[in-house]
Amino acid sequence: MKDSADTGNKRLRRVQRAYPENSGVRWFATQIFGLARQYGGTLIWAFVVVYLVKVVGETAQAFAGKSSNANFIVNLAAQMNVTVAISIVLTGVTSLMWILEHRRHRQTRERLTGRITELEKLLDPHRESSNLTTQGTTRIGDQ
16 A cells, blocks of 8 residues: 555656746746637737738739729739639628528527516516516616
């Protein structure tokens, strides 16, 4: 019995020596990964937006004084390949499908809200309203 306890203690001491609790490197890595996990998505979007602004600016500088808007559109259409066209069409189709599904989901939620309220009143007649709207959001005065 004592052998297994000694082995466990030796293993624990070995781990503690390898990674001391107040290790500056460990603390720094923990902080960096925590920030990346917390703000990573926002930083990616910020970099994408900055890059797109840079590309649009370079494009505007390249065409400045050299062509009219009509020439710019014709040149852009001439250089558009099939992959880009399919990508744009699929983006439009999926966006439309999302909008329609969002609308259907909202209508279903509104339809079922009354039924849920009835069932809750049957379970507890003294139940008070949560003051949520039929869309499931808080009322304007409650925000």
